[in-house]
Amino acid sequence: MTLINLSGIHSETYRELTDGDLPAAGESVLVPLSQLQDNGAAIFELTSSVGVIVDTETAYSDLEEFVGQVSFVDIRFPVFGDGRGFSLAVRLRKDFGFKGEIRASGHVLPDQALFLLRAGFDSVDAAEERREAFEAALKRFGAFYQTDMIGHGKSVAHLRHSASGNDTTTKEAG
Amino acid sequence: MYAYDTFDRNIIDARVAEFRDQVERRMKGELTEEEFRPLRLMNGLYLQLHAYMLRVAVPYGTMSSKQMHRLADIATKYDKGYGHFTTRQNIQYNWPKLVETPDILTELAEVEMHAHQTSGNCIRNTTTDQFAGATRDEVEDPRPYAELIRQWSTFHPEFSFLPRKFKIAITGAGQDRAAVKWHDIGLILRKNDAGETGFEVIVGGGMGRTPVIGKTIREFLPEADLLSYLEAILRVYNEQGRRDNKYKARIKILVEALGAEEYARLTEAEWQKIKDQHIDVPAEEVARIKAFFTPPPLPVLSDDVPAVDEFANQNFIFKTWLDNNTNPHKVLGHVNVTISLKPHDGIPGDATDEQMHLVADLAEKYSQSEIRVSHEQNLILPHVAKQDLVEIWKILDANGLGSANVGLLTDMIVCPGMDYCALANARSIPIGQAIADRFDDIRRLQDIGPLKLKISGCINSCGHHHAGHIGILGVDRRGEENYQISLGGSGAEDATKAALLGPGFDEHGIVDAVEKVVAVYLGEREEGEEFLATYRRIGAAPFKEAVYDAD
Numbered sequence: 001m002t003l004i005n006l007s008g009i010h011s012e013t014y015r016e017l018t019d020g021d022l023p024a025a026g027e028s029v030l031v032p033l034s035q036l037q038d039n040g041a042a043i044f045e046l047t048s049s050v051g052v053i054v055d056t057e058t059a060y061s062d063l064e065e066f067v068g069q070v071s072f073v074d075i076r077f078p079v080f081g082d083g084r085g086f087s088l089a090v091r092l093r094k095d096f097g098f099k100g101e102i103r104a105s106g107h108v109l110p111d112q113a114l115f116l117l118r119a120g121f122d123s124v125d126a127a128e129e130r131r132e133a134f135e136a137a138l139k140r141f142g143a144f145y146q147t148d149m150i151g152h153g154k155s156v157a158h159l160r161h162s163a164s165g166n167d168t169t170t171k172e173a174g
Numbered sequence: 175m176y177a178y179d180t181f182d183r184n185i186i187d188a189r190v191a192e193f194r195d196q197v198e199r200r201m202k203g204e205l206t207e208e209e210f211r212p213l214r215l216m217n218g219l220y221l222q223l224h225a226y227m228l229r230v231a232v233p234y235g236t237m238s239s240k241q242m243h244r245l246a247d248i249a250t251k252y253d254k255g256y257g258h259f260t261t262r263q264n265i266q267y268n269w270p271k272l273v274e275t276p277d278i279l280t281e282l283a284e285v286e287m288h289a290h291q292t293s294g295n296c297i298r299n300t301t302t303d304q305f306a307g308a309t310r311d312e313v314e315d316p317r318p319y320a321e322l323i324r325q326w327s328t329f330h331p332e333f334s335f336l337p338r339k340f341k342i343a344i345t346g347a348g349q350d351r352a353a354v355k356w357h358d359i360g361l362i363l364r365k366n367d368a369g370e371t372g373f374e375v376i377v378g379g380g381m382g383r384t385p386v387i388g389k390t391i392r393e394f395l396p397e398a399d400l401l402s403y404l405e406a407i408l409r410v411y412n413e414q415g416r417r418d419n420k421y422k423a424r425i426k427i428l429v430e431a432l433g434a435e436e437y438a439r440l441t442e443a444e445w446q447k448i449k450d451q452h453i454d455v456p457a458e459e460v461a462r463i464k465a466f467f468t469p470p471p472l473p474v475l476s477d478d479v480p481a482v483d484e485f486a487n488q489n490f491i492f493k494t495w496l497d498n499n500t501n502p503h504k505v506l507g508h509v510n511v512t513i514s515l516k517p518h519d520g521i522p523g524d525a526t527d528e529q530m531h532l533v534a535d536l537a538e539k540y541s542q543s544e545i546r547v548s549h550e551q552n553l554i555l556p557h558v559a560k561q562d563l564v565e566i567w568k569i570l571d572a573n574g575l576g577s578a579n580v581g582l583l584t585d586m587i588v589c590p591g592m593d594y595c596a597l598a599n600a601r602s603i604p605i606g607q608a609i610a611d612r613f614d615d616i617r618r619l620q621d622i623g624p625l626k627l628k629i630s631g632c633i634n635s636c637g638h639h640h641a642g643h644i645g646i647l648g649v650d651r652r653g654e655e656n657y658q659i660s661l662g663g664s665g666a667e668d669a670t671k672a673a674l675l676g677p678g679f680d681e682h683g684i685v686d687a688v689e690k691v692v693a694v695y696l697g698e699r700e701e702g703e704e705f706l707a708t709y710r711r712i713g714a715a716p717f718k719e720a721v722y723d724a725d
Contacts, residue, residue, distance in 0.1 A: 060413075081212055081295065083335030087412045090332050094448065111196065111213055118331035133199070141188045143181050145325040147452050149332055156181040156325070157455035160462065
């Protein structure tokens with residue numbers, strides 16, 4: 001699997017902790033949410049570079065207590081059609097103001113690249129042979145009918161009426 | 175009518191290119207069928223019983239002559255010379271080839287049409303009153319809001335992978351012709367005491383195997399807050415809707431499980447957090463969209479047109495057509511004409527390429543080049559001057575489109591059933607045709623009066639049988655097609671769920687059963703009473719007795 005960058009942020013590589021394992025001092029680690037819930041204090045004492053693994057069934061409220069401490073969230077899609085992962089990313093951005101990296105892993109499609117980016121994801125863990133398709137998909141649309149879910153960019157409706165967007169004959173990037 | 179600007183144009187062109195690429199990747203095997211399926215579905219492309227089926231959106235049921243001509247051309251070039259207008263104000267082509275679908279989309283895009291989200295687990299084509307903006311009983315034209323929803327929901331980053339399909343309907347009239355209470359979200363335009371425009375918001379309606387009438391969760395939502403409120407409703411549903419069982423995944427099940435009050439509370443709490451986040455579009459954008467729907471400049475004419483009355487007095491069929499197929503227009507001296515796509519022996523909702531061209535020509539000449547599609551699978555010429563009615567009727571009648579049966583028993587909604595649909599358990603079209611055969615006398619139909627008959631070929635209820643005054647459901651019983659009859663449903667403002675009358679019948683027995691039901695009504699009705707009112711007054715018992723005990 002390979003890391004595909006959606007948003008241009010610098011992606012970290014983390015070691016995934018296995019059950020009961022503890023990080024070395026200062027080590028970047030990726031930890032399942034259940035393990036953080038059981039053993040979070042000990043983990044955060046050893047390192048401040050922690051990512052959390054959640055699945056699409058995770059309630060966003062379960063993340064609240066860790067959101068200020070983790071630097072990235074890895075949302076694992078069992079199937080690409082499980083839209084809960086999208087709302088979870090939106091929640092992280094909107095409700096908790098999470099500024100760290102959000103990664104989609106598991107089953108996601110290149111055709112979803114813009115949906116993921118605009119729902120708040122920064123990166124995707126996908127098969128290397130799909131990198132090109134992901135990158136092509138990112139360039140597919142130049143403007144969007146909605147403001148994206150992280151509050152960046154203008155929707156077509158806003159572009160039509162903003163000072164710079166008055167000229168609706170020019171293609172604008174959203 | 176809404177007209178695309180460069181933004182809309184760029185988006186639709188990019189989408190066509192994207193779909194062309196997806197089809198190519200599928201052909202090359204880079205996408206599995208499992209992965210391609212939701213991508214093609216989100217573009218209205220199904221794999222049906224015999225072939226692919228492409229469902230094209232007619233957003234909120236409004237189109238131009240130019241667009242109708244194009245739909246006809248596509249039927250000629252890529253199909254077998256016809257198209258099928260559906261209860262979702264879409265048109266379906268039953269025989270396109272997969273490799274040709276990108277070309278069809280290109281041809282549609284040239285006339286500002288598309289197949290975005292006509293299928294798939296996303297927000298579908300928003301539907302509305304077929305007389306929107308043209309009818310006398312309207313608070314406000316719902317189409318600008320439907321266009322707003324169309325744009326907002328198109329390729330929505332968060333709501334394109336919902337637990338199930340999601341349907342929104344909106345009406346601005348006192349009489350509900352859009353069946354809003356039978357949708358995932360129903361919106362009714364209202365004015366508050368201060369004269370401001372807003373919406374009554376209804377959630378959790380739907381047919382399928384669990385028919386539920388939607389519940390009001392907000393009496394009055396200011397118009398400026400529409401999109402943020404929809405976002406709040408959808409977010410709650412996306413997170414909490416069931417994904418373990420597709421038959422329990424619709425919002426109606428969640429609303430039933432939580433209770434409407436709790437759903438309203440969750441929505442309201444979410445909305446309070448997001449309502450100031452620029453989700454709603456600026457007021458200038460609403461004004462811009464509304465400007466496309468300015469009523470056409472029709473001259474105020476007299477509602478009395480002696481020449482038309484005179485012709486009606488001499489021609490019973492024309493008089494019946496006038497009574498049933500026209501609806502009062504906002505502007506005096508005008509009407510909205512419904513062209514019945516339910517001719518005797520026809521397939522309800524089907525139109526040939528020639529008929530589509532003819533309707534487009536009529537619209538150019540008589541209805542401001544505008545055409546509507548109704549959820550009852552008919553076509554409408556809005557804004558017609560009464561003085562033109564005789565001429566229009568003669569042309570329609572000469573071309574097999576003169577059926578005067580709108581609102582009557584043979585103006586049925588009928589799903590494609592086992593003749594086309596991969597899900598169906600029974601045939602629907604032949605049953606509809608057999609009933610139409612039995613009731614082929616327009617005088618008899620006119621005497622029976624307004625009666626909505628709706629037929630589904632499986633429990634998914636595409637034929638809306640739950641909302642039929644008489645509903646028929648085809649099921650498979652040990653390999654035999656069996657037809658159940660239910661009575662008393664309504665898709666209008668007094669929405670009710672039809673109740674099953676008793677055991678089902680074979681394909682001949684069901685026609686007899688309908689006839690017996692009608693006979694009971696004719697015997698029991700009071701002066702001026704319509705079928706549904708009689709049923710509600712006397713209840714199911716007399717019908718049951720006649721249908722089951724007389725043998």
